[in-house]
Amino acid sequence: MNPTHIEHLGIAVVSLNEAIPFFETLLGTKCYSIEEVADQKVRTAFFKIGQTKIELLEPTSPESTIAAFIEKNNGRGGIHHIAFAVNGIEEQLASAQEAGIRLIDSKPRKGAEGLDIAFLHPKSTFGVLTELCEKK
Numbered sequence: 001m002n003p004t005h006i007e008h009l010g011i012a013v014v015s016l017n018e019a020i021p022f023f024e025t026l027l028g029t030k031c032y033s034i035e036e037v038a039d040q041k042v043r044t045a046f047f048k049i050g051q052t053k054i055e056l057l058e059p060t061s062p063e064s065t066i067a068a069f070i071e072k073n074n075g076r077g078g079i080h081h082i083a084f085a086v087n088g089i090e091e092q093l094a095s096a097q098e099a100g101i102r103l104i105d106s107k108p109r110k111g112a113e114g115l116d117i118a119f120l121h122p123k124s125t126f127g128v129l130t131e132l133c134e135k136k
């Protein structure tokens with residue numbers, strides 16, 4: 001696999017309204033985008049530090065995997081996933097699979113910011129939910 005950089009870190013939060021002002025203070029930069037990803041039952045808020053983004057994820061439904069993650073973390077959020085930017089996401093998924101890595105998504109799907117994204121299973125990645133993404 002050939003990630004070019006850490007595209008973003010995904011952080012689960014209970015409330016974007018509460019978390020955004022904190023992260024604006026911490027990072028010294030304004031949230032530049034808020035977007036709902038209906039598919040994943042989340043609302044996302046983005047910050048940019050250099051070429052890496054911070055993606056805050058707020059569940060929009062109790063059935064959201066982010067809601068389940070928060071529940072497991074004592075009702076608080078935390079670091080949820082790491083996302084690597086790759087070139088040729090389909091080929092990267094194929095080579096991950098060849099390397100014996102379990103995939104959550106065997107094909108890329110549309111994520112926030114119009115990126116093609118796919119997740120690798122944390123059971124294959126030392127417990128770190130890992131996302132590959134590509135800007136097309």
Ligand code: ZN
Nearest residue numbers: 010055083131
């Ligand atoms: Zn992500």
